Amino acid sequence: GDSVTQMEGPVTLSEEAFLTINCTYTATGYPSLFWYVQYPGEGLQLLLKATKADDKGSNKGFEATYRKETTSFHLEKGSVQVSDSAVYFCALSGSNDYKLSFGAGTTVTVRA
Amino acid sequence: GAGVSQTPSNKVTEKGKYVELRCDPISGHTALYWYRQSLGQGPEFLIYFQGTGAADDSGLPNDRFFAVRPEGSVSTLKIQRTERGDSAVYLCASSLTSRTSGGPRVFFGPGTRLTVL
Numbered sequence: 001g002d003s004v005t006q007m008e009g010p011v012t013l014s015e016e017a018f019l020t021i022n023c024t025y026t027a028t029g030y031p032s033l034f035w036y037v038q039y040p041g042e043g044l045q046l047l048l049k050a051t052k053a054d055d056k057g058s059n060k061g062f063e064a065t066y067r068k069e070t071t072s073f074h075l076e077k078g079s080v081q082v083s084d085s086a087v088y089f090c091a092l093s094g095s096n097d098y099k100l101s102f103g104a105g106t107t108v109t110v111r112a
Numbered sequence: 113g114a115g116v117s118q119t120p121s122n123k124v125t126e127k128g129k130y131v132e133l134r135c136d137p138i139s140g141h142t143a144l145y146w147y148r149q150s151l152g153q154g155p156e157f158l159i160y161f162q163g164t165g166a167a168d169d170s171g172l173p174n175d176r177f178f179a180v181r182p183e184g185s186v187s188t189l190k191i192q193r194t195e196r197g198d199s200a201v202y203l204c205a206s207s208l209t210s211r212t213s214g215g216p217r218v219f220f221g222p223g224t225r226l227t228v229l
Contacts, residue, residue, distance in 0.1 A: 004154075032215040043116075044155070044203065044220040051215070089154050093215035098143065098207075099168065100218065102154030 002027040006090045006103035013080055013110050021075040021106045023064075023090035031092040033057075033066050033073040034100070038087045047075075047088070080110045114138065116221035118204050124227045125194055133189040133224045137206030143216060144187050146179055147203040149223070155203055161187060194228045201225050 007022040025031065035047040035057070048057030053068035062077045073090060090103040117136045125131050137144050142163055147155035157171040161181045169179070176194075181187040191198055201223040207216035 034215070036220075043222040044205075046217065049215070091154070097215050098145070098160055099157050099171075100147075100155070100215075101157070104152065104154050 002031065002092055002094045002101045004090050004092055004101055004103040006088075007106055008104070010107040010109060013108070015082060015110055015112050016079045017110075019075070019077045019080045019084070019108065021088055021090070021108070023073045023075065023103060025071050025073065025090075025092050027071075027092055027094050027101075029095045030068075031094045032097075033064070034091040034093070035062070035064055035073070035075050036089040036091055036102070038089070038105075040086070044089070080108075082110050082112050084108065085110045116204055116206055116219050118202075118221040118224050120224060121222065122225045122227075124229065126229050127194060127196060129194050129228075131191050131194055131226065133191075133202050133204075133226070135187045135189070135204030135206075135221060137185065137187070137204070138219055139185075141206035141208055141219075142184070143207045143209060144181060145205040145207075145218065146187070146189050147205065147220075149201045149203055151200070158189070158202075191226075194226075196228050199226055199228045 003026045032051045034049045037047045048059040050057040050066040056065045064075045087105045091100045119134045144161040146158040149155040160168040164184045176192045179189045203223045204221045207218045
């Protein structure tokens with residue numbers, strides 16, 4: 001079945017550092033790929049998505065590129081802020097579209 | 113506008129008891145989903161409603177779990193004879209439709225934290 005594997009945390013960074021969170025997936029067909037974020041005390045919210053190979057999703061300075069050849073969707077941000085401290089989840093929706101499969105989440109803490 | 117709301121936010125119960133968790137989706141959203149998030153894990157799909165009917169309940173772990181959405185809006189997740197392993201955060205989500213190319217835009221509620229003692 002569909003599955004997502006993402007980099008284990010926790011990750012601790014200083015402000016303005018470069019952030020990468022690795023995500024790889026297993027799926028049949030052509031899944032859509034997502035990054036969700038959960039800020040402290042808040043619910044899950046969509047950060048960005050990509051629906052086909054070579055698409056780049058971007059939002060709030062974060063980017064991720066759908067790489068079919070490596071089955072990856074790594075999340076990157078060039079200069080993190082304290083406000084980026086959160087748990088980040090990589091996810092995919094497969095051929096049925098409506099069902100999301102999530103990775104285990106990566107906790108990111110950014111220190112001033 | 114109002115997002116997805118869930119009540120209660122926290123529920124503590126004893127092993128063997130029955131619990132109900134409620135979800136109010138965003139008004140006008142026809143698709144509703146339940147997920148379960150265990151500690152240190154990502155959310156896992158439980159069930160999906162399109163309107164009033166359960167279109168996919170393949171994620172329900174066993175027959176102690178049941179969900180309804182009688183009027184196509186509010187949904188209730190029901191757990192009978194609770195076990196300690198049921199302790200988790202139960203997330204509800206909704207979307208305008210479910211059949212959108214590239215996947216629907218799904219909005220999650222804050223979750224209900226269930227603790228079974």
